[in-house]
Structure formats: C-alpha cells, structure tokens
Amino acid sequence: MRLRRVRAIALKESLQIVRDPRSLMIALLIPLMQMFMLGYGVSLDIKRIPLCAYDREGSQQSQALLKRFASSQYFSVQQVARNYAEITRAIDDGSCRLAVVVPEGFTKGLNDAGAGAVQVLIDGTDSNTANLAADYAHAVVSGYSSDVQLETVQRKGGTIQTLAPVDVQARVWFNEDLVSRDFIVPGIVALVMAIVGAQLTSLTIAREWERGTMELLVSTPIRPMELMLGKLLPYFVIGMVDAAFCLALAVFWFEVPFRGTLATLVFTTMLFLTVVLCIGYYVSVSIRSQVGASQIALILTMLPTTLLSGFAFPIDQMPPVVQGVTFLVSGRYYVTILKAIFLKGAPLAELAVPILWLTAYAAVMVLLAARAFRKTLD
Amino acid sequence: MWRRIAELLIKEFRQLKRDRSARFRLLVPPLIQMVLFGYAATFEVFNVSTAVLDQDRTQESRALIDRFVRSSRFQVTRVVRDRRELGDAVEHSDAQLGLVVPPGFAALLRNGQTSPVQILVDGTNSNTALIALGYVGEISGAFGQEYALDLAQRTGRALGRPLVNVVVQERYWYNPNLNSRWFFVPGVIGTLTLVTIVNLTAFAIVREREIGTLEQILVTPIRPFEFIIGKTLPFFLIGLLQVSLIAGVGMLWFDVPFKGDPLVLLLGTCLFLTSVLAIGLLISTLCTTQQQAFASNFFVLNPMFILSGFSFPISSMPDVLQWLTYLDPLRFFLVIIRGTYIKGVGIDVLWPQMLALAALSIALLGLAVLRFRKSLD
Numbered sequence: 001m002r003l004r005r006v007r008a009i010a011l012k013e014s015l016q017i018v019r020d021p022r023s024l025m026i027a028l029l030i031p032l033m034q035m036f037m038l039g040y041g042v043s044l045d046i047k048r049i050p051l052c053a054y055d056r057e058g059s060q061q062s063q064a065l066l067k068r069f070a071s072s073q074y075f076s077v078q079q080v081a082r083n084y085a086e087i088t089r090a091i092d093d094g095s096c097r098l099a100v101v102v103p104e105g106f107t108k109g110l111n112d113a114g115a116g117a118v119q120v121l122i123d124g125t126d127s128n129t130a131n132l133a134a135d136y137a138h139a140v141v142s143g144y145s146s147d148v149q150l151e152t153v154q155r156k157g158g159t160i161q162t163l164a165p166v167d168v169q170a171r172v173w174f175n176e177d178l179v180s181r182d183f184i185v186p187g188i189v190a191l192v193m194a195i196v197g198a199q200l201t202s203l204t205i206a207r208e209w210e211r212g213t214m215e216l217l218v219s220t221p222i223r224p225m226e227l228m229l230g231k232l233l234p235y236f237v238i239g240m241v242d243a244a245f246c247l248a249l250a251v252f253w254f255e256v257p258f259r260g261t262l263a264t265l266v267f268t269t270m271l272f273l274t275v276v277l278c279i280g281y282y283v284s285v286s287i288r289s290q291v292g293a294s295q296i297a298l299i300l301t302m303l304p305t306t307l308l309s310g311f312a313f314p315i316d317q318m319p320p321v322v323q324g325v326t327f328l329v330s331g332r333y334y335v336t337i338l339k340a341i342f343l344k345g346a347p348l349a350e351l352a353v354p355i356l357w358l359t360a361y362a363a364v365m366v367l368l369a370a371r372a373f374r375k376t377l378d
Numbered sequence: 379m380w381r382r383i384a385e386l387l388i389k390e391f392r393q394l395k396r397d398r399s400a401r402f403r404l405l406v407p408p409l410i411q412m413v414l415f416g417y418a419a420t421f422e423v424f425n426v427s428t429a430v431l432d433q434d435r436t437q438e439s440r441a442l443i444d445r446f447v448r449s450s451r452f453q454v455t456r457v458v459r460d461r462r463e464l465g466d467a468v469e470h471s472d473a474q475l476g477l478v479v480p481p482g483f484a485a486l487l488r489n490g491q492t493s494p495v496q497i498l499v500d501g502t503n504s505n506t507a508l509i510a511l512g513y514v515g516e517i518s519g520a521f522g523q524e525y526a527l528d529l530a531q532r533t534g535r536a537l538g539r540p541l542v543n544v545v546v547q548e549r550y551w552y553n554p555n556l557n558s559r560w561f562f563v564p565g566v567i568g569t570l571t572l573v574t575i576v577n578l579t580a581f582a583i584v585r586e587r588e589i590g591t592l593e594q595i596l597v598t599p600i601r602p603f604e605f606i607i608g609k610t611l612p613f614f615l616i617g618l619l620q621v622s623l624i625a626g627v628g629m630l631w632f633d634v635p636f637k638g639d640p641l642v643l644l645l646g647t648c649l650f651l652t653s654v655l656a657i658g659l660l661i662s663t664l665c666t667t668q669q670q671a672f673a674s675n676f677f678v679l680n681p682m683f684i685l686s687g688f689s690f691p692i693s694s695m696p697d698v699l700q701w702l703t704y705l706d707p708l709r710f711f712l713v714i715i716r717g718t719y720i721k722g723v724g725i726d727v728l729w730p731q732m733l734a735l736a737a738l739s740i741a742l743l744g745l746a747v748l749r750f751r752k753s754l755d
Contacts, residue, residue, distance in 0.1 A: 022670070023669070023673070026673045026677075030673075030676065030677070033677070033680075033681075034680065037680065037681050037684050037685075038684060040695065040696055040699055041681075041684040041685060041690060041695055041699055042684065042690045043690060043691075043694040043695065044421075044504065044505045044690065044691075044694070045504075045694055046691065046694060047694065048693065049693070050693070089727075091551060092717075092721060092723045092727050093723070093727045093728075093730075094713060094717075117547050118547070119547050119548075119549070120547065120548040120549070121548075121549050121551060122548060122549070122550050122551065123550075123551055123552060124550035124551055124552050124553030124554060124556050125552050125553055125560070125561060125716055125720050125721065126561050126691065127421065127422070127553060127556035127557060127558040127560070127561050128421035128505070128558060128561075129691055130550055130553070130556055131421075131509060131512070131556055132508065132509070132512070134548050134550075135508075135509075135512035135515075137548065138512075138515075138516075139515075142519070171496070171497065171498050171499070173468060173469075173498060173499065173500055173501060179504060180504045180505060182504070183501075183502055183503050183504045183505075199676075203669065287399075289399075290668055290669055290672075291581060291585075291668045291672065292399055292403070294669075294672050295403055295577070295672075296403075298676075299407050303407075303410075303411060303414065307414050307415065307418045307419060308414070308418055312689070313418055313419050313420060313421070314420075314421075314423075314503055314506050316425070316427075317420050317422060317423065317424060317425075317506075318417060318418050318420070319417055321417075322414075322417045322418050339502050343501075343502050344469070344502070350470075
C-alpha cells in the first residue's frame, strides 16, 4: 500500500467533483432538502382530528358534552350533522375522521339510571390515528362523566365517592412531552446519510466503465485497496459535511434535545458513513452501469433504513423473522445509537453493543468492497 | 399515424425484453417492498415490555398487576424490588414501561378514596409510548371501576342511587380491527407505481438522447406527438400490470379486502398513471444525462412520497406543506385507492379526487409536450 498512490486517486476524484459543480450542489442540497421535508412532513402527533357532531337530543347536557369535544385541542368540529346519512357521507368522503352521536334520551338516562352512552364512530382506515382518536374521545367523555358525578355528590352534600378510584400518574422519560418530531428527526439523519452516502459512491466505478477510462485505470500500478481508499476519501469528506449539516439542523433548527457527547456522535457517524460508502462502492464495482448502480444502491439503502431500522416503525412489533432481518440492516444500529445519544444522553460505554456491531459491519463492508474490485477488463 | 406508433411500441418492448437487469429491477424490488411493508410497517402496539414494582403487596395490588399480565398489550418481563432497579430497567431498555403500585394503594381504595398508580414510560418512541399509556388508562380504569362498584355493594355505602356514569361506545368503520396492514398495503401500490413509472419514463428518453439514438428516431417520419405516445404507452401498460400484480399480492397474501368497484379504481389508476407519465416526461426534457435524470427524480419523488399522506397524516403538517400536497398526484390517488379498497366508496364520493387528478394530468402533460417540442429543436 502506497500513500502516494492513494493520494493521487483522491486528488483526481476531488478534481472531478469540484469541476462538476452541479453534482456537488446536488450532493450538498439533497440532504438539506430531505431534512426539511422529512422534519416537517413526518409527524405522528395527532391534533385537530376533524369531527362530525350529531346531537339527537338537543338538551343542555348533550350540548355541554359536545362543547367539550369542541374545546379539546385534539378535535376540531368540522360539521354538525342532522341525520345519520350526513355522518356516513362525511366519513365516507374523508372530511371527518370520527363522529360523535349523543342519542335521544341521553339526559333521561343520566337522571333515571345514572348511565348514558355516547356513540363514537371512527374511520378505521388509518389505524394509528383511529386508535389515538378513540383514546382522546374516552378521555373527553370520562372527564365529563366525573365532573357530572362531582356535581351530583356536591348537590347532595355528600362526601366524595369516586367511581374512578385508580389514578394513573404517568411520567415519561427521555421525550417528556411525547413529541414525535424529537423521536423521528434523529432517525431522519440516519436515513438521509444512508441515501446520500451510497448514492455518492455508487457512480464512481460505474462511471469509469461507462466512459471507458477503466482501461487506463487498470494499466496503472494501483492496487484495489489503494483505489478504494482514494475513491472513498473525498466522498467521506463530503459525507461528513452532509452529516454536520443534518445534525446541526436537527439540534438548532428542529430543536431536538441533544444530551449525549459530541465525540460519541462523531465517532459513530464516521462508522456509519464508512458502511454506506462501502455499500455504494461495492454496488458500483459489481454493476457496471451508472443507472443500474444508483438504482440498486438506492434500493439497498433507502428501503431498509426507512422500514427496518426502527426509524419510525418499532422493531419489537414486527414478526420474529422480520426482526431477524433487521440485524442485517446497518441503519438499525445507527438509529439506535442516534436516538440514545440525542434523547437519552447515553455515554459511549452504554452503547457498546450497537457500536461493536456497527464496527464489525464496517469492517466486513470495507473488506468486501476492497476485494470486489479486480484489475481485469472482463 | 397508428402504424408509426405501433412500430415504436414494438421497439420499446423488444428493448425491454432484451434488458435482463431492467426486467429484474421492474419486478423484484416492488415485490420485496410489498412484503416488507406488509410485515414491517406497523404502528400497532402489543407486548410492551413492562417492569413491575409492587410496594403494596396486597390482594388489590396483585389483582391490578394480574390484569397487566393477562393483557396482550403488555408483557411483564421483570419484577423488580426497588425504584432504582425499575429506573435501570427503563434506562437500559430492558423495559419500555415501569409500573409502580405504591404502599397504601389498597388502603386508600378500601376507604373509597382515589389511589395513585405510578407509570414510568420510555418516551423515545413517542407514538408507542402514547398508545401504551392509553392502554394503561384503560386497564386501570376498568379495574378501579369494578372495584368501586363492588365496594359500594359490599359496604352499602353507596348513595341512594348509582352515580352518573357516561360510557363511550365506539365503533370503527371500514377496518374494525384497526389492522394497520389494511392502511399500508393499498398505499404501497400507489407509491411503487409512482417510483417505477417516473423512473422508467425519464430514463427511457434521456438514454436515447445520451446515446444519440433520439436523433435517429427524429429523422424518421414520426411526429413529436406520435413519438410521445409511442414512448409512454408501454410504460402505461407496465404501470397497469404492476398495479394489478401488487394488488393481487396484497389481496391474496395479506388478505386485504377489496370492497369497492374495480372499475372506479381502474379509472383512478389511469388518471394517476397519466399524470405520473407526464412528470417523467417533464423531467426527461430538463436533463441531458442519466445521472442528472437520477438526481432530478430523487429530488421530485421524495417530496411527493412524504407529502402524499402515505404514512404520516397530512392534517398534522404545517400549513405551507399542506398546500403543497395539492400539487401531489399521489395524494389524490391514495385517497382513491384507499377509498375503493377499504371503504368501498364509489365515484359519487371520489369525484373531487378524480377531477383533481384529471386537472393535474392535463396541466402536466401540456407542459411536458410543450417543453418536449422545444427540447427537440
């Protein structure tokens, strides 16, 4: 291994990058755009769920109950229906996600039997939103219920007798306000890095093949390992700049709490970048057309990192076989590490297991990539 | 005219037939994606790992914990002895949720007073945490209510008549079991079609330009309009084929029911494919090399995917992004495909989306044809 040769290749590759400002701009702009798009577009916080109210009774009590829905930040009353057909219509065309129906005889039931039922019809198409909407509806109604209870008891001058004696006091750690952005944005950094990193290198060797410069390259004394290092170094620098952009945006723009140490972050980011750059390089060596290489690189990085890294979809909820597959996804380790660094402030020692896996992964990928290149022309 | 278009069609299909790697990229990734999405994309919450600390050690505290043990939503993985151990379990992700029944829990209950239960939850995944907390509320609420009723009957301390209680009777329409697969599988069909068709169209034309065969075609008597039709029609057919293939997998493998009218879906698919083809065509007029085409595709496709409401609700986005979603054909197509699949609604409900898709198609196609003619000069 000669450093001089590595340097020569690195220099050549850098010149090539600098002289193609359009591609360089794309390499630097795509991550920024992605961070903004995903950072703002990806939100699982459910607020202002469009609601359709149908008051079949029209009494003071039923209005009081519906008013609670209207004043809740989780619902926004879009429509007041006058019959069931209107409700069906509103949910069918998606203008309302749920309908609250106060039946006739609601007040009478409350006065006579002490029991009333409110019908809540929920559009189950988006199961996640439906689930949360049902929870919020329960909360609104039970709030109403206990206030009415309190009133009754006080009117009678009795001591308080509660029908909901178990009080859940929840404390949330690491993401105290349960803001989905804080949990998604660190994962987005991993996603953007995976896509951009593999894209950057996926064209390098394929381009030499397509442009016919491969023959020149093969006729030089360069060794495969040297070629790889020389080719990867400039992209490593660009990748680290991209990563710095993304991480800075996450912390300063999206204001995701950063509780860990910078050194851990930089170290693990370098590891992950090595992995994705090597994936791109490996693909580029194996597939000799630029389009094919970049498409395969995209499929190999974007899809697994989106779905199997735990970036948005919890791994422990997947079927066991798919959980097993996630161990093969490098993004899984990096996402775990990022979330721990950002939200938990975990020190290096605590992250030993994912870091070890990521290191092993990087080592294997470097070896694979280095061995993939053969100095032959067939 | 038709003969010239037919000749071009034959050429395109022959080219595709001979390109093994392109055929591979057309078939295999969509199927893998479909299977992955079907299995991996879920927001459902089961078996939340739970650490339990029972400081009360009474019949009541055991009864409450037993409800958590029996629930499919929670899985008690650790029984700890003190709060430090509980904190450690959550810290090290051995448990996502910690349940503490404090001393005096039963005593307060027996007095008819409110009695606290403490929950410690790892909020790293805010969505899971939120849903898990909802289940905690449900389980402990049900326990408390039954206990209080029982107590009132046993001690006769109930007031003259039962206290007022309002309950929610909820019904989930269209997807009664809230199976998130039903939500994702139709979405995947739209997304995959978008990605494949835009890529194919943009690359097909840019490649002809890059290799120089575009000029060869242009010296033949074919007219620009015929060229566009001959070039895009194969992809239109491929798109239809792909939709049927993925839809078949979704229905037969993942058991997602199809409740609506296939003809309505077909109409929506045709409109969607037209707009998507126009986008690919438009990109091809802006690029001279395949590398540029790839970068541009990425630039366009990714926002379209995020803004479509595929997995992240549009109503939760900031207003500016919400306006942008109206320019996204995928947004409308997802409403159509989910509407026909899961809701089983027809054209009487989906006409605004159809109209929007048609308008987008016309605008995009017009723009593409204009630009395309110009780029030929």
